[in-house]
Amino acid sequence: MVRFDxxxxxxxxxVVLDKLDLDIARGEKVAIIGPSGSGKTTxxxxxxxxxxxxxxxxFVDGEPLTSMERGGKLVPADARHLRxxxxxxxxxxxxxxxFPHMSALRNCMEAPCTVLGLSRAEAETRGRELLSMVGxxxxxxxxPSQLSGGQQQRVAIARALAxxxxxMLFDEVTxxxxxxxxxxVLSVIRKLGAEFDLTMLxxxxxxxxxxxxxxRVCFFHGGRICEEGPPEKIFGAPENERTRQFxxxxxxxx
Amino acid sequence: xxxxxxxxxxxxxxxLASAALVTLEATLIxxxxxxxxxxxxxxxxxFGPTWLAIPLAGLIExxxxxxxxxxxxxxxxxxxxxxxxxxxxxxxxxxLGLHYATYCSEVYRAGLANVPRGQWEASIALNMTGFxxxxxxxxxxxxxxxxPALGNYLVALFKDTPxxxxxxxxxxxxxAKIIGSDNFRYTEPITLVGVIFLxxxxxAAALVRMVEAWVRRRVLHA
Numbered sequence: 001m002v003r004f005d006x007x008x009x010x011x012x013x014x015v016v017l018d019k020l021d022l023d024i025a026r027g028e029k030v031a032i033i034g035p036s037g038s039g040k041t042t043x044x045x046x047x048x049x050x051x052x053x054x055x056x057x058x059f060v061d062g063e064p065l066t067s068m069e070r071g072g073k074l075v076p077a078d079a080r081h082l083r084x085x086x087x088x089x090x091x092x093x094x095x096x097x098x099f100p101h102m103s104a105l106r107n108c109m110e111a112p113c114t115v116l117g118l119s120r121a122e123a124e125t126r127g128r129e130l131l132s133m134v135g136x137x138x139x140x141x142x143x144p145s146q147l148s149g150g151q152q153q154r155v156a157i158a159r160a161l162a163x164x165x166x167x168m169l170f171d172e173v174t175x176x177x178x179x180x181x182x183x184x185v186l187s188v189i190r191k192l193g194a195e196f197d198l199t200m201l202x203x204x205x206x207x208x209x210x211x212x213x214x215x216r217v218c219f220f221h222g223g224r225i226c227e228e229g230p231p232e233k234i235f236g237a238p239e240n241e242r243t244r245q246f247x248x249x250x251x252x253x254x
Numbered sequence: 255x256x257x258x259x260x261x262x263x264x265x266x267x268x269x270l271a272s273a274a275l276v277t278l279e280a281t282l283i284x285x286x287x288x289x290x291x292x293x294x295x296x297x298x299x300x301f302g303p304t305w306l307a308i309p310l311a312g313l314i315e316x317x318x319x320x321x322x323x324x325x326x327x328x329x330x331x332x333x334x335x336x337x338x339x340x341x342x343x344x345x346x347x348x349x350l351g352l353h354y355a356t357y358c359s360e361v362y363r364a365g366l367a368n369v370p371r372g373q374w375e376a377s378i379a380l381n382m383t384g385f386x387x388x389x390x391x392x393x394x395x396x397x398x399x400x401x402p403a404l405g406n407y408l409v410a411l412f413k414d415t416p417x418x419x420x421x422x423x424x425x426x427x428x429x430a431k432i433i434g435s436d437n438f439r440y441t442e443p444i445t446l447v448g449v450i451f452l453x454x455x456x457x458a459a460a461l462v463r464m465v466e467a468w469v470r471r472r473v474l475h476a
Contacts, residue, residue, distance in 0.1 A: 048379050083381055091379040097372035101394050110390055111380035163380060 001026040001199045002047065002167060007056035009042055016042050018223040019056065026166075029193060029200045031210035031231070034220030035246060040203040043220075044169040047201070048091045049082060060088055060167065087115075090165030094172040096152045098144040104131060104155045105140040108162045116163065123162075130158035133195075134188045150181030154188050161192070168192070170202035182206065189213070207250055211235050219243045263442045266433050270446055273429035278454075280347050280425060281412045287351025288411065289404065292358025297388070299359065300366055317356045323417050325349045330421045346418035354411045361403045365396035398469040405462030409455055416447075426450060 004022040008015070017039045024030055032040045045051040047058060049066060057074070058065040067074045068081045077085070099107050108127035112118045118126070131137055134154040144152050153173055160168065170189065174182040186209050192198060193213060204210050210217055210231060217234040219227045219242070227240040238244050299310045317325065330345040340348070369392050377387040397404075416427035430443035 048375075050375050050378060083383075086378070086381040089379075093372060093376065093379075095372055097370075097376035099373065099376070099391055099395075111382055114383070114386040114390065115381050160379070 001028070001061060002201070003059040004043070005057045005059065007046065007058055008054050009039070009046060009051065010054055015223050017046075020224065022218065022225065024199060024201065026199055027197060029213060029215045030202070031214035031217045032201065032203045032220060033205070033207065033210060033217060033234075033246070034226075038220040039223045040220050041171055044091065044171050044201060044203055047167070048089055048169060049086060060085055087163070088166045089169065090160035090163055090167070091169040091171065092153070092156050092160050092173050094175050096144070096149075096156045096176075098152055098156055098159070100144050103141045103143055104136060104147070104158075107144075107155055108159045111159070112162050126162055127158070130161050131155065133191070134158045135184070148181060149177045150184045153177065153181075153185045157185075157188055157192070161196070165198070167199045167201065170200065170204070172203050172205065174204070174206060186213075205250070207235065207247070219246065221246070257441065259439070259442060262437070262439060263446065266443055267446070269429055269433060270426060270443065270450065273424060273426045274450055274454075276343070276423065277412075277415050277425040280343065280350065280415050280418060280423070281408075284347045284350035284354065284415075285408050285411055287347070288354035288358050288407065291351060291355035293362050293393070295355055295359035296362035296366060300363060314356045314359055317353060318360075322349065322353045322414055323420060325353055326417055326421055342421045342423045343418075346421055346423050350411055350414065350418075353414075354407055357407050357410075358404060361400045361407070362396065364403075365400040366392065368399065369395045401466050401469050402462070405459075405465070408462065409458050412454065412458060413451065 002022075002024040004020045007017060007020045009017040020039075020043070022043070032043060034040050042051060046053050047060070047065070053066060057067065063085065064074060064077070065085050066077050066082065068077045069075075099110065102110060105124065105127045108130060109120070109123040112123040112126060113120060128137070128140065131140055134157055136151060136154055136158070139147060139151060139155075142151075144155070147155065157173075173189075174185050177185065186206065189200075189202075189209075190213060193200065202210075202214075212231075214231050216228060217231050218225050219234060219238075219240070221242050227234065227238060227243045234243065235247065238247060295310060295314055299307050299314065301307075302310065326346055326349040329340060329349050330342060333340060333345070373391055373395065374387065377391050382391070415425055418425050419428035419431060422428060426447045430440075430447045433443040434440035
């Protein structure tokens with residue numbers, strides 16, 4: 001479903017991602033862990049086209065994401081291609097990034113109306129359904145400032161789902177939350193995993209959640225995947241010394 | 255001859271009242287031009303392609319750095335040399351609008367720059383077009399915080415309308431001058447013009463504060 005093929009990203013002389021190869025199957029749930037500055041978030045941001053890539057190709061659904069084929073050669077994608085490809089991907093951010101001037105329901109209706117061309121009634125039905133799915137059926141008319149962090153993040157999840165993406169990206173979605181609000185967001189993600197046919201890619205510091213939820217865990221270090229495998233292996237019997245160090249440090253902190 | 259003649263005051267009041275309407279008209283139309291054009295300037299300068307942004311920045315700086323009076327004269331007296339003849343009121347309102355558009359554009363620029371980057375990123379992630387991002391996400395968040403600053407420019411523009419008397423637009427100042435020279439009495443008409451300006455300014459300031467409060471309640475939900 002998503003394939004990184006020798007993808008490189010650097011800011012000046014600082015190499016953030018170094019020839020990354022990563023293949024994610026349809027419906028697979030991949031957790032990305034690693035120390036800060038290891039390029040984890042950059043992986044998601046490039047996939048959402050928020051960050052330009054400096055080398056290599058990202059394929060989504062078999063098609064190159066930021067380039068397209070023209071006359072047998074790969075050329076930079078035009079706006080139409082980019083918008084078509086973005087339509088397959090949804091993203092939830094660390095700081096929610098809800099639209100503060102719109103109610104929870106309007107947040108979920110805006111893009112379906114303007115981008116997918118849904119009628120207001122259709123978009124509203126979809127928005128209501130998704131908001132009750134994330135447990136906010138009674139907060140439709142609340143504005144983000146009137147909601148707790150956990151509630152805002154659940155609205156953000158509903159908003160992303162309203163676009164019917166095939167791939168969902170979660171960028172440290174619980175990092176900005178008070179500890180007692182983390183659970184409600186994780187349980188919504190768990191529910192998505194069970195009820196939707198979604199490929200999920202999440203950058204997380206919740207090791208317990210990664211262990212229980214992910215099909216595969218990738219440990220990033222210094223812009224490359226240091227070690228990857230099923231959670232039992234990464235958390236149970238990591239082979240790489242860096243992975244062990246990282247997990248030890250994380251465990252000590254909690 | 256008394257210093258202040260009340261009978262004369264009441265005689266000229268209707269004349270000044272109708273001139274006040276002209277002043278108000280110039281103010282409102284001028285400010286609509288300034289507010290709309292200013293936003294276009296700000297967006298063009300910040301987000302437009304280089305071939306647009308750079309000349310636009312130059313134009314804005316040029317207009318901001320030259321006196322409004324010269325611009326009024328230029329549009330009214332020099333444009334006809336190029337075959338563009340504009341009636342005095344229109345020329346005056348255009349000059350006012352254009353001049354204040356450059357000030358407003360700086361205000362909008364601050365407002366636009368203050369919209370958090372996350373709002374742009376969310377719009378991209380939701381696959382919204384540039385147009386919808388601006389219309390539904392960015393502009394509604396950029397404008398409310400700068401309403402007070404825009405309101406100040408509304409009052410400033412209003413107070414600059416007497417400059418239109420220089421091209422004989424029959425607004426308050428010009429009317430007062432004519433009354434003065436016809437009757438050889440300047441005290442009453444000029445004083446009245448000052449009082450009318452003061453009253454309108456106070457009313458406008460109060461209105462701006464009301465709009466501010468409304469915006470904070472209805473748009474910002476703060």
